[in-house]
Amino acid sequence: MSFLDTIRLALGNLGQAKLRTLLTVAGVSIGIAALSGLVSFGVGLEDQFVGSFKQSGMFDSITVTTAPIRRPGGFGARGRGANDRGGGRGGRSNADASQTPAAEPVPETPRVKLDDEAIAKMEALANVKSVQPNLRVPMQVTYKDFTEFTAAAGVAMSSAGEGAFQTMVHGTFFANEQDDACMLSLDMAKRLSTGDPKDLIGQSVTLTYATAPSKDAPAPVAIPGMPPSMQVQRVEKLCPIVGIVERESAPGMIGGGSVSPLMIPLAKARAIDAVQVTNAQSLLRAAEPKAYQSITVKVAGSQHTQDVEDKIKAMGYSAFSMNDLLQGAKRAFILLDIFLSLFGSIALTVSSLMIVNTMVMSILERTREIGIMKAIGGSDNDIRRIFLIEASTIGVLGGVAGVVLGWVVGRVINFGVNIYIVNQGGKAGNLFSLPLWLVGSAIGFSVLVSLVAGSYPARRAARLDPIQALRHD
Amino acid sequence: MPAALEIAHLTKHYRMGTATVRALDGVSLTINRGEFVGLLGSSGSGKSTLLNLIAGLDHPTEGSLKVFDQDLASMSREQLSVHRRKNVGIIFQSFNLVSTMSAVENVALAMMFAGVPQAERLARASSLLDSVGLSGRGRHRPRELSGGEQQRVAIARALANQPDLLLADEPTGNLDSKTAREILALLTDLNKNQGKTVIMVTHDAGIAAKVVNRTVTMMDGTIISDAVA
Numbered sequence: 001m002s003f004l005d006t007i008r009l010a011l012g013n014l015g016q017a018k019l020r021t022l023l024t025v026a027g028v029s030i031g032i033a034a035l036s037g038l039v040s041f042g043v044g045l046e047d048q049f050v051g052s053f054k055q056s057g058m059f060d061s062i063t064v065t066t067a068p069i070r071r072p073g074g075f076g077a078r079g080r081g082a083n084d085r086g087g088g089r090g091g092r093s094n095a096d097a098s099q100t101p102a103a104e105p106v107p108e109t110p111r112v113k114l115d116d117e118a119i120a121k122m123e124a125l126a127n128v129k130s131v132q133p134n135l136r137v138p139m140q141v142t143y144k145d146f147t148e149f150t151a152a153a154g155v156a157m158s159s160a161g162e163g164a165f166q167t168m169v170h171g172t173f174f175a176n177e178q179d180d181a182c183m184l185s186l187d188m189a190k191r192l193s194t195g196d197p198k199d200l201i202g203q204s205v206t207l208t209y210a211t212a213p214s215k216d217a218p219a220p221v222a223i224p225g226m227p228p229s230m231q232v233q234r235v236e237k238l239c240p241i242v243g244i245v246e247r248e249s250a251p252g253m254i255g256g257g258s259v260s261p262l263m264i265p266l267a268k269a270r271a272i273d274a275v276q277v278t279n280a281q282s283l284l285r286a287a288e289p290k291a292y293q294s295i296t297v298k299v300a301g302s303q304h305t306q307d308v309e310d311k312i313k314a315m316g317y318s319a320f321s322m323n324d325l326l327q328g329a330k331r332a333f334i335l336l337d338i339f340l341s342l343f344g345s346i347a348l349t350v351s352s353l354m355i356v357n358t359m360v361m362s363i364l365e366r367t368r369e370i371g372i373m374k375a376i377g378g379s380d381n382d383i384r385r386i387f388l389i390e391a392s393t394i395g396v397l398g399g400v401a402g403v404v405l406g407w408v409v410g411r412v413i414n415f416g417v418n419i420y421i422v423n424q425g426g427k428a429g430n431l432f433s434l435p436l437w438l439v440g441s442a443i444g445f446s447v448l449v450s451l452v453a454g455s456y457p458a459r460r461a462a463r464l465d466p467i468q469a470l471r472h473d
Numbered sequence: 474m475p476a477a478l479e480i481a482h483l484t485k486h487y488r489m490g491t492a493t494v495r496a497l498d499g500v501s502l503t504i505n506r507g508e509f510v511g512l513l514g515s516s517g518s519g520k521s522t523l524l525n526l527i528a529g530l531d532h533p534t535e536g537s538l539k540v541f542d543q544d545l546a547s548m549s550r551e552q553l554s555v556h557r558r559k560n561v562g563i564i565f566q567s568f569n570l571v572s573t574m575s576a577v578e579n580v581a582l583a584m585m586f587a588g589v590p591q592a593e594r595l596a597r598a599s600s601l602l603d604s605v606g607l608s609g610r611g612r613h614r615p616r617e618l619s620g621g622e623q624q625r626v627a628i629a630r631a632l633a634n635q636p637d638l639l640l641a642d643e644p645t646g647n648l649d650s651k652t653a654r655e656i657l658a659l660l661t662d663l664n665k666n667q668g669k670t671v672i673m674v675t676h677d678a679g680i681a682a683k684v685v686n687r688t689v690t691m692m693d694g695t696i697i698s699d700a701v702a
Contacts, residue, residue: 377558
């Protein structure tokens with residue numbers, strides 16, 4: 001018997017018992033809907049999570065610090081990465097560490113400086129796109145009556161269009177790094193002015209910070225009793241606001257793409273940093289060449305991240321990239337997906353029992369017909385195939401209906417949840433993601449389960465004794 | 474004339490609980506091609522068991538059973554299904570048509586198992602129905618046909634794959650006498666004009682006497698008489 005004829009016969013049989021077929025298909029579809037819906041929820045969550053990483057431009061960023069390595073060759077890169085991150089966040093600077101040697105274990109690797117020379121060395125590495133110091137310069141922001149002390153982040157020109165700067169709430173990115181210009185976070189903009197943040201574009205804020213007095217211009221405000229070398233100079237700058245950026249809730253403040261309340265071009269930040277006086281120590285160290293707490297290395301593509309990270313570590317620095325975290329997160333999501341699939345499988349198990357029940361019933365009803373088919377030349381295999389195709393047809397129909405049902409339910413839940421999230425001031429997202437591979441594997445799995453469920457009844461039908469079957473009423 | 478059927482020392486035992494039923498107990502029989510044999514006997518004599526074995530619906534317990542020189546006793550289930558498909562056409566007392574299929578589809582079903590393409594088998598089924606006198610009734614379901622018409626459909630189905638051997642198990646048992654005569658005439662015609670070898674099981678010696686040219690009578694699983702008319 002040809003395969004096409006087998007299908008024809010099987011479909012005819014299913015058509016004979018429309019209600020029963022429909023009910024079984026409905027049962028299977030609920031199982032598949034539960035399975036694909038739950039997995040699509042897992043995938044959706046992962047997309048949201050990984051997507052926020054990707055948007056932050058963090059896959060191709062490596063944060064390099066000089067934080068001391070406490071246990072060289074200790075418990076592996078992950079443990080070190082966590083320490084490095086602490087250092088990268090600016091908790092401990094070179095100066096701090098070197099001044100309290102008793103509190104710290106003696107580092108076994110010779111301390112290397114993160115200075116302009118180091119930047120040049122890293123820029124020379126293969127697949128490195130850019131190397132930028134992470135600078136935050138403390139300063140006072142004044143706009144009309146509002147005054148706040150904050151840290152201005154230096155944003156590299158190469159960050160344009162990346163991460164948080166992909167979509168500007170208002171205004172534009174810096175036009176160039178020569179002009180005095182600043183960007184604000186949306187939160188900052190709201191603090192600055194009660195009006196529409198849009199109206200702030202083009203307005204100017206006053207930035208105030210302290211520098212060592214330049215030689216030709218003596219300090220206008222001399223602090224009495226201080227030696228001239230420790231005098232500071234107050235600098236005020238009028239700085240137009242060019243853009244406003246939504247604050248990203250991206251985890252970690254690593255990478256050039258992260259948003260700070262106040263942002264100025266990196267070149268400006270470097271210039272200020274070079275002369276700025278933030279405390280007495282920096283005054284005393286004035287003669288030393290400038291070193292950075294951390295720098296961000298961007299690679300040409302996320303596939304190079306690990307390689308470059310390893311090379312930088314070999315140079316004696318501590319390096320950390322989101323790749324380290326991402327691997328762990330991906331493992332966690334795989335576990336979540338497995339867990340959710342197991343839940344869905346419970347529903348699918350019930351569905352598969354329904355298939356067994358339907359098929360056994362159908363065989364019982366059609367015992368005589370099976371006997372007839374055997375008497376006129378149907379082989380065991382012919383009979384088995386007819387029933388297997390009936391079962392897999394139920395599987396295909398149930399799978400398709402289930403994916404559709406799961407999608408619809410997911411949309412409805414997503415709609416409801418987003419209303420709530422938006423009400424709570426959050427951003428609407430897509431909690432359920434139904435990629436093509438999930439559609440395909442859900443339907444495939446449905447067919448597979450149906451075939452497994454149908455294999456016992458089909459075998460029973462195939463093994464029926466034709467004489468007994470013909471006597472059956 | 475070569476033998477259509479050669480049976481030697483054929484036994485078939487059934488287990489019924491703890492007891493063993495000897496349905497066939499050493500049957501030897503040779504039937505030539507072109508014969509119309511009536512297989513007679515009361516119920517339980519073993520005549521239907523013998524017919525089922527020849528049809529390849531069951532395996533014998535012992536002995537040899539050759540149909541067209543092929544020993545069914547040594548065949549696998551798969552080989553037996555090929556035998557049923559190609560060598561024999563079976564006609565039942567209760568017609569055994571698939572109730573959900575039309576007459577044409579019932580006839581075509583037999584050809585479906587033989588792998589005949591759809592268009593060809595539907596055309597052949599129609600012409601077979603014409604040949605058994607059911608022109609224009611092909612689209613009817615079995616329940617819309619009279620008993621005689623249903624049996625004609627069953628005969629057309631038995632002829633579908635052009636077997637040389639027709640096996641009829643009480644083909645007129647459910648029919649009135651007039652219809653029964655028509656069915657017997659149809660079988661006779663197939664035997665005489667198309668050269669089909671026919672083995673017909675019946676308990677009615679009167680019916681057999683009218684059409685068959687050889688009568689084999691059985692009792693308690695053995696042949697007690699074998700007479701050529």
